[in-house]
Amino acid sequence: MTLSISNTLSRWPTDRLLLWLLRSTAVVAGAIVLLIVGFLVVEALPVLRHVGIARFFADPSWHPAEGLYNLTPMLWGTLFAMVGSVLIATPLGILSAVFCHYYAPPVVTRLYRKLIELLAGIPSVVYGFWGLVVLVPLIGSIHPPGPSLLAGIIILTIMILPTIALMADASLANVPPQYVRGAAALGLSRWATIRRVVLPAAKSGLFTGVILETGRAIGETMAILMVCGNVVQTPHSLFDPMRTLTANIALEMAYAFGDHRAALFVSGLVLMGMIVALVGAADWISRGRIYG
Amino acid sequence: MTTHHNLFALKSFVAMVALLMTVLLVVPASAGAQAAAADPLTGKLVITGASTLAPLIAEIGKRFESFHPAVRIDVQTGGSSRGVSDARQGLADIGMVSRSMKDDERDLAAFPVARDGVCIILHEENPVRALTDEQIVAIYTGKITNWNAVGWTDAPITVVTKAEGRSTLEVFLRYFTLKNVDVKAHVVIGDNEQGVKTVAGNRNAIGYVSIGTAEYDAAHGVPIQLLPIKGIAASTENVRKGIFPLSRSLHLVTRTALSGLAKAFIEYAQSKAVHDLINQQYFVPLAD
């Protein structure tokens, strides 16, 4: 990819000004993450100092009123919900984008795209409310109690689908038309073109989409709070109620003080740690292969 | 040319947005300036705390503002603990607390404004009409797990409880002399309405919520029923009479001695003039 950088060409003062302007905006963006992590650390310090990080994974249960701070069941809850929803939403989203570009008539494409754009903006409260009133009783009639990991996965899938679908849509639009025409000239079938030519060409956008949707899945609070049952236990089946780290913070922050409050910030830090680990893994996987 | 056309479109859009924002910011401000009046009470009160109390205090605040146009009452939520800590640190003038004060909160002055009860709810289709205290304790500690042990069909009981720290939970635990570690629940909820909707969506559920919320919803067609405790029916009327055993007081707290605007507001909130508002929000006014 050709860059606009090349020191020998830089003889316009506006260019130098531009570069510094752009660098300052990037610094602002990067600084926000540091500020947030710093904030979490400062708030979590009191309990980390006299309880110690090990107890957050080794205590018998999560009952802060009794001084018990085990985060592991909730960590599993977050992980399962995230993995489940990303696994379902990614193919659905990519297939939706493929549908818009290569299978649907133009009118249907426009409508479908409008529908997905709309869904990107529906509040998590509305999804949660719908989940609580429609989805949970439905699951409850199949297998009590109803609020469960499955409900959480379904709601999360619906919520993150627009992100991957729209990003995939935009990246498919950016695939140079010459590729597709070339494939047709070679006599490739539609699906073969999509699978072997178009999708690999769009992989940087798809990758970004997956990262953004995973981020949304980890960070979702309100809707999960309403449909997952919020019982602190490691889920052993799809129908078990469970609690995620984010729902935990939202549920208990309002009424927590002292060590309990600091413990909630520790769970926020653990969440950040998980995100950093995931992003690091994604970075390592994509090294050199996505951004050539 | 096309460039000029698009530049014009962009510029006119920006101009429209700027105009809209100016109108939005100026018009309400000028309207507010007219309502000056020679009223001695002015200023802004920031009240934070329990979300249960927030709608009620917001309504009382609005009525107070209508009598004193130069006053602004800003109500924010964030939970009882936030109300306490904000009042302590001076980040808020008044805190809202939906439970009785703890021992280490004696440094704050507490002013009760209303009362509320906590009742057990079942689904409407559940034929069980009463449960003894022992049965309730057994259900919540996981000793009874099936409805056929208390007089219904063979169906597993779905136990619904509130998240730790909530005042409804504390009232419940205190009355039944339980600790939160003993409670074996299937669903943990946050707000009262979430509890009502959970029970309404599950025939086999049992839960507990604020009486006001349950009474309102049951009267408006939501399929739940309120269980009596020790034979006393669960109703705001019985909380008013003081005979219903599970009840809690809702407080406004301040750090310093009352003065000025805060004093006027709290006195107003405790007066008979707002009893209709308290009833409207399905709480019980204090017996004055």
Added chain:
Amino acid sequence: MVKALEPQRDGREWLASTFVWSAAALVTATFCWLLGDILWHGLSHLSWTFLTAPPQNAGREGGIGPILVSTALILSVCLGVSVPIGVGTAVLLAEFTTDGTLFGRLTRRSLDVLSGVPSIVFGLFGNAFFCQTLGLGFSILSGGLTLACMVLPILIRSTEEGFRAVPADYRLSAAALGLSRTTTLVHLLLPAAVPGLLVGLVLGVGRAMAETAALIFTSGYVDRMPESLLDSGRALSLHIFDLSMNVSGGDAHAYASALVLVVSLLTINGTASWLADHWLHRRIVTI
């Protein structure tokens, strides 16, 4: 969109086709179910009074006028702050750094981390930083700034993708003609990258309007008509949350408010697309 692809009589082809159409049908059905639910319960409560009157009786009666104004202001602050910073960072990442440099990688990774931070943590951070440290208190400004932090990674990443999609020829030709990089950027690359920016904007606006947990602690709960950006103002999503979860009997108005939110989203997205199309016409026509 290229219709140079023709389906063939191939088993795999037929299977793929079925999968694609079923995926689209499943997605459409689920969403129609959801939207239909909102429409069904909310339509009967919509009226001009509902859109303009202030809320009464804790929101069970009256309307959502002041809340709409607050929401519009919060959104404007959010976009007004995040779009310049976002586009600037995206341009830097796409045009002036390679993926290999430490600065580029660090910024990109920290943005990815930022996109995963839970909304409630943003709310608590926003409260501590904007409301307390910067002294803005519960205000529309705090809420807008907090939302800008949330929306930034989405905006930056998708705009960056938009820039990456612009063919190398543009930059090479511009350099050959002796154009300064600023000119190249403003007149050539930005118009060409508009689709990426648009996706970022749509996703960002969507996320901002959908946010509840971050706004409870920053722009607040007050449902009065705001008189300045420093006043506390309740956002529409927060109002829906309060009505459905905190106020008994608020369901009807919660549905109606959700319907209003959906319609405003349609309008905003439609306007953004229209703007993008206009700007796209300035782009050099490709072969």
